[in-house]
Amino acid sequence: MDTIFWFRRDLRLFNNFALYDAIESGCHDAVFCVTPEQWVQHGVAPIQVDLLKRRVAYLGPLLSEHGIKLHVLNCKDYTSSVSVLCDFISEQGVKSIYANKEYEINEQLRDSQFVSWANQSDINIHYYDGDLIAPPGTVTTKNGDMYKVFTPFKNAWLKQYQDTHFHFNALPDTFPAISWNCCDLLQSDGCSSKWPVDDETLSKVIHRFIDEKLTDYKESRDFPAVKGTSGLSPYIALGIVSTHQLVALVQQRHVDVLKSAKSNLFTWVNELVWREFYRHLLVAFPSLNKYKNFNEKYDAVKWRQDDADFKSWCEGKTGYPLVDAAMRQLNETGWMHNRLRMVVASFLTKHLLIDWRKGERYFMQHLIDGDLASNNGGWQWAASTGCDAQPYFRIFNPITQSERFDPKGDFIRKFIPELKNVPDKQVHFPHKYLASIGRSDDYWPAIVDHKAARERALAAFKV
Structure with missing residues (x-):
């Protein structure tokens, strides 16, 4: 085997130019490294690991139909994956490797170690920017610096690509089919079965969204009771x-x-x-990989160390229905509506004044679409510590957010059935109503007063 393709977080045959070039170079073999200890170290959600393993198990026979054998390598972590892959390459006489880049700091360290070994062993490595339309470092200011505000970045991105009509490259001619048996390393106890991994179903989901929902996306995307989003984030991740x-x-x-x-x-x-913006930032400012505040002046914020409040937030027991319903959605399904991610992140960092890093970590441990760059960027945006973040004095009111984006309480009642009989107007903050009918025990009390919490957050951030 002269040439192999190294699958990472690019688990697709369509629009995978690194894979296409590998095939054109005679690639009959591909590898994927299972790294369970690394996933634990990174706090990857079990539901995402399950989705990943199911997709790799699906790719095995799909690749075999095109005459490519997928080798699943057993590695503990990224350090182990380098040594295991090097041994595999040496044993098989591989001379050339194709792969798509990963931009996170540990992944970059892994790749630099591998490149060092490959250079000494006279192995050719071909890396591609298959994860992004604009590779990091290609959308910059006139001085060549990374943008620190999204809108100028977007405008420069658009200027660069607005005249480009993107298209698909067909899978090149491949080789006679071979057999492939599912590897035991791909067995999982996860629970991602509600998310299909086959290309036929995914194609229908994508086209249904683009054909039927895209034109209404701007108006419907903020309402969690409406299926107005694409639902593609786990597959993009x-x-x-x-x-x-x-x-x-x-x-x-x-x-x-x-x-x-x-x-x-x-x-x-x-x-x-x-x-793309958040990924470019991750490369331009490596400290973001280490959970540092982008805006260093907010290092002075004194976060509260309150385990009880954090536990209440995690369990969806804050006494604010929209926040609690959102956290229940996350805990029960492994996914959360984007509008609600902003609401619960604002609540944790502003109402409870708890360090955004604790919330960011919790999200990664539970989200099926967990992604370091986007998760870090989103949390720092909500906490006002990030690049082009929400100003610290803009603090979401979870009651008015609920009234605006879940006006009839349909989403709230779906995940908090205890409130199913509360009238629409009262469901957004039902405590007085429940007390008036002698049912206060139906729902936990609010752990913080909105006005007092807002004033506390403003005082902390002003310092």
């Missing part, structure tokens, strides 16, 4: 679908989608550009 592929599909229906950032149609693409 694992590279099962690529942003390049998604933008190309949108362009097939709406040719001018990149012509104006103000159009309704661009609103969803804008979310993909935010993802």
